[in-house]
Amino acid sequence: MSRLQVVSGKGGTGKTTVAAALALALATEGKRTLLVEVEGRQGIAQLFETEALRYEERKIAVSAAGGEVFALAIDAERALLDYLQMFYKLGSAGRALKKIGAIDFATTIAPGVRDVLLTGKACEAVRRRDKQGRYVYDHVVMDAPPTGRVTRFLNVNDEVAGLARIGPIHHQAQSVMRVLKSADTAVHLVTLLEEMPVQETADGVAELRAAGLPVGKVIVNMVRPHVLDEDAVREVSEGGRAAVAEALGSAGVPEAAELVGPLLEQAAEHAERVGLERSQRRLLTGLGLDSHELPMLGDGVELAGLYQLASELRKQGAGE
Known part of the structure; x- marks a missing residue:
């Protein structure tokens, strides 16, 4: 079972809802799931009816199956400050760079570096262990960019190759790609039973396969x-x-x-x-992919509906 579950899909297919439901489904008894947001839309906070997510991991739900769901909104600027502290021990100097706008400039002028920072934080959570050597999180679920951008977003090694062929950024990108292209990762695509979402899903699968990224399952949402x-x-x-x-x-x-x-x-x-x-x-x-199907909820997706979708995913074997 892949420990990093990346969820993408065409806009309007409900990928954020599916990512949240999957996090709940994976949080079975005694397990901990981290739900990661990388686009800054605060969709996860709205679904769980909680305050806006910050750049800190906090528990937002207990699943019906007895596990815990934590959430994190990854901010590129904060991730870069962590990175500068980790590799260069800048500390207060890094914060000074933020004040003068250098951090924002770096993440804007080099989008490949920005994606390394966003994916790198998620991959760090996948690899993190406690003092007893156990994984801190059993699963990390990423609410990723839409299908049209997800391959480029995940294929960060190619994105930064022209920017940094050596040094810490290069090594960080390689470290991220070792996780993203391993059996620890699965990229799921959310779709509807409509022509445009299905075509975009097929295109997305082809792009992911061409990039050597591990394709997971197709999740058909809002089935009537x-x-x-x-x-x-x-x-x-x-x-x-x-x-x-x-x-x-x-x-x-x-x-x-x-x-x-x-x-x-x-x-x-x-x-x-x-x-x-x-x-x-x-x-x-x-x-040629396995699939899950989720029903359309007549009253829309509120918190109770989210738990219902998580239950449907567990019935269909999600997490096994």
């Missing part, structure tokens, strides 16, 4: 229940409007005849959507 398929609609339509009206009348529905037309139209639209979702599911199956 199938009430009718094409065959059922055809059977009803061929039975005639009169037969449908009679059935509605027998069930005690008032003004049944006037409802037949709109009812059949809605049924046909539903059947068309079912057919589209089946075709998209076949495309996802063709990627």
